[in-house]
Amino acid sequence: MDFSYSKTEQLFLQMIRSFAENEVKPLAAEVDEQERFPLETVEKMGKLGIMGIPVPKQYGGAGGTVQMYIMAVEELSRVCATTGVVLSAHTSLCMAPIMENGTEEQKMKYLPKLASGEWIGAFGLTEPNAGTDAAMQQTTAVDAGDHWVLNGSKIFITNASYAHVFIVMAMTDKSKGTKGISAFIVEKGMPGFSIGKKELKMGIRGSATCELIFENCIVPKENLLGPLGKGFNIAMKTLDGGRIGIASQALGIAQGAMDETVKYTKERKQFGRAIAKFQNTQFQMADLKTKVEAARLLVRSAAWKKDMGLPYSADAAMAKLFAAETAMEVTTKAVQFHGGYGYTREYPVERMMRDAKITEIYEGTSEVQRMVIAGHLFK
Amino acid sequence: MNIVVCLKQVPDTTEIKIDPVKGTLIREGVPSIMNPDDKGGLELALRLKDQFGANVTVISMGPPQADVMLREAYAMGADRAILLSDRKFAGADTLATSYALSGLCRVLDYDLIIAGRQAIDGDTAQVGPELAEHLGLPQITYVVDAKMQDNGKLLVHKENEDSTQVLEVEGKCLLTVLASAFEPRYMSVSGIMEAYNKEVEVWSADKIDVEETKLGLAGSPTKVFQSFPKAMKAPGELHEVSEEEAVELIVAKLKEKHII
Numbered sequence: 197m198d199f200s201y202s203k204t205e206q207l208f209l210q211m212i213r214s215f216a217e218n219e220v221k222p223l224a225a226e227v228d229e230q231e232r233f234p235l236e237t238v239e240k241m242g243k244l245g246i247m248g249i250p251v252p253k254q255y256g257g258a259g260g261t262v263q264m265y266i267m268a269v270e271e272l273s274r275v276c277a278t279t280g281v282v283l284s285a286h287t288s289l290c291m292a293p294i295m296e297n298g299t300e301e302q303k304m305k306y307l308p309k310l311a312s313g314e315w316i317g318a319f320g321l322t323e324p325n326a327g328t329d330a331a332m333q334q335t336t337a338v339d340a341g342d343h344w345v346l347n348g349s350k351i352f353i354t355n356a357s358y359a360h361v362f363i364v365m366a367m368t369d370k371s372k373g374t375k376g377i378s379a380f381i382v383e384k385g386m387p388g389f390s391i392g393k394k395e396l397k398m399g400i401r402g403s404a405t406c407e408l409i410f411e412n413c414i415v416p417k418e419n420l421l422g423p424l425g426k427g428f429n430i431a432m433k434t435l436d437g438g439r440i441g442i443a444s445q446a447l448g449i450a451q452g453a454m455d456e457t458v459k460y461t462k463e464r465k466q467f468g469r470a471i472a473k474f475q476n477t478q479f480q481m482a483d484l485k486t487k488v489e490a491a492r493l494l495v496r497s498a499a500w501k502k503d504m505g506l507p508y509s510a511d512a513a514m515a516k517l518f519a520a521e522t523a524m525e526v527t528t529k530a531v532q533f534h535g536g537y538g539y540t541r542e543y544p545v546e547r548m549m550r551d552a553k554i555t556e557i558y559e560g561t562s563e564v565q566r567m568v569i570a571g572h573l574f575k
Numbered sequence: 576m577n578i579v580v581c582l583k584q585v586p587d588t589t590e591i592k593i594d595p596v597k598g599t600l601i602r603e604g605v606p607s608i609m610n611p612d613d614k615g616g617l618e619l620a621l622r623l624k625d626q627f628g629a630n631v632t633v634i635s636m637g638p639p640q641a642d643v644m645l646r647e648a649y650a651m652g653a654d655r656a657i658l659l660s661d662r663k664f665a666g667a668d669t670l671a672t673s674y675a676l677s678g679l680c681r682v683l684d685y686d687l688i689i690a691g692r693q694a695i696d697g698d699t700a701q702v703g704p705e706l707a708e709h710l711g712l713p714q715i716t717y718v719v720d721a722k723m724q725d726n727g728k729l730l731v732h733k734e735n736e737d738s739t740q741v742l743e744v745e746g747k748c749l750l751t752v753l754a755s756a757f758e759p760r761y762m763s764v765s766g767i768m769e770a771y772n773k774e775v776e777v778w779s780a781d782k783i784d785v786e787e788t789k790l791g792l793a794g795s796p797t798k799v800f801q802s803f804p805k806a807m808k809a810p811g812e813l814h815e816v817s818e819e820e821a822v823e824l825i826v827a828k829l830k831e832k833h834i835i
Binding site: 208 | 643646650762764765766767768770771
């Protein structure tokens with residue numbers, strides 16, 4: 197068993213870390229404060245190939261691994277969780293289902309522009325009445341001969357107002373339950389498709405989370421993704437992959453908060469010495485560091501299994517559950533270590549704590565992860 | 576156009592530790608990076624390549640560990656990488672180093688050689704100019720801008736202490752550049768994916784055009800007398816006062832230290 201990074205991964209880490217530090221970190225506070233989508237960063241990521249890391253070269257990607265992609269999400273989230281989730285939703289939730297389920301024509305049409313960052317991707321499953329109970333889809337798709345007609349709405353869609361390509365689930369045959377759900381590739385500008393209200397959020401405030409509205413939306417016949425009635429399976433598999441991305445985001449947030457706290461506690465002096473010299477600080481930080489490293493191993497292992505083509509559903513759920521709860525704990529304690537300063541926006545740990553919370557909620561809440569893990573355990 | 580870029584792998588620290596007995600740098604445990612001015616030189620070469628489709632060869636002299644730096648150069652966009660690595664080069668000072676590099680350049684087909692102004696470990700700023708002398712090339716140092724013009728001549732901006740000189744140069748030449756003028760590009764992901772599929776050519780002394788007696792320690796007239804880390808300065812004091820008070824304060828301080 198080899199836990200070290202390959203030479204290629206080491207080179208990649210050197211690049212992504214310096215990109216995060218120099219291009220992403222300086223914008224993080226502003227992106228949060230102004231609830232601004234970091235479009236300029238996405239353009240830079242596109243030029244460098246970061247928007248298409250695991251996409252095969254023949255579809256315009258970099259031909260990298262899932263491991264490299266999640267390293268990127270981690271390093272970006274370490275300094276800006278908004279930028280991390282933009283990449284994660286784009287890669288895991290939009291490009292991955294096209295790569296895994298798309299026809300050759302669909303792959304050729306969508307992947308090159310997504311991988312180059314010219315187009316940003318998004319994914320629509322959640323509805324006002326279909327959250328964790330995703331099977332309760334009310335968006336419908338009716339076969340109108342030479343096209344599909346979609347009606348309904350999707351909520352909490354990451355990247356929505358900046359995305360060009362959306363993977364959308366809709367009910368094609370209500371009588372069949374989950375087997376009546378199908379997946380579609382919807383493009384910005386298709387007739388009857390519009391972006392609704394933007395959510396004002398606690399954290400990841402730059403990520404452009406909006407509603408998608410379909411009013412007699414006309415979708416070409418060839419934009420059905422995968423077989424008819426397989427949409428629910430596609431969505432669940434897509435979320436399995438997405439969870440590795442969100443686990444990496446959580447890991448990045450936790451690592452970022454650790455970095456800030458180590459720095460701060462070494463500088464901050466109380467009672468005549470740095471607070472890092474107190475055993476309370478040392479013991480708590482040792483525990484947090486251990487949890488962060490444990491989360492990292494879970495995340496790496498899940499990504500490795502996906503790269504190897506092994507089943508990874510439970511691994512992804514465990515990685516996300518543990519990394520998200522670790523991120524919440526680390527950031528909460530990071531604020532505590534920073535004291536009054538930690539509660540202000542002068543220090544990034546306040547933002548990190550707000551950002552961490554979402555990782556326990558989206559792409560399956562922590563409760564859903566426990567259901568998935570238990571499902572594998574007791575099957 | 577064929578461009579050769581000289582790269583040096585250097586320790587990534589401003590607090591270089593020195594072996595108190597030998598007076599040489601201790602490199603163990605210090606991460607190594609591409610020397611910043613050299614990286615600026617590579618960036619200039621890649622910009623010329625972007626504009627005119629040049630062929631960029633990066634060369635370096637050093638131990639086998641320098642391989643990773645040349646992979647980085649590949650991932651940034653270099654076309655060929657050659658590492659001069661041979662025990663015969665060991666212990667080279669700037670003269671022997673530039674001589675070895677000149678031996679390599681003589682067997683390469685080039686139109687332009689770019690080097691960094693100086694390396695952050697030795698800070699001599701000698702290797703680039705010496706390389707030009709060994710090869711009998713015109714040289715322009717402290718370059719902050721270089722563009723190929725339609726007439727085939729390079730238009731080069733050279734930074735002087737208090738001015739910028741604009742020069743036009745025709746034919747083969749050597750430039751030494753400042754990192755600050757050429758913000759280096761990031762490695763691209765596809766470049767990284769390819770970096771280890773390419774070959775870093777490792778050349779020994781017998782592949783280049785040199786006299787062996789002029790290589791390595793034997794060819795190095797420089798003898799290091801003594802090396803020592805810079806002494807730490809006392810922290811400065813900040814006074815927010817009016818101009819008149821400032822004059823009085825400075826005079827009083829200078830008197831206190833018996834400077835005036």
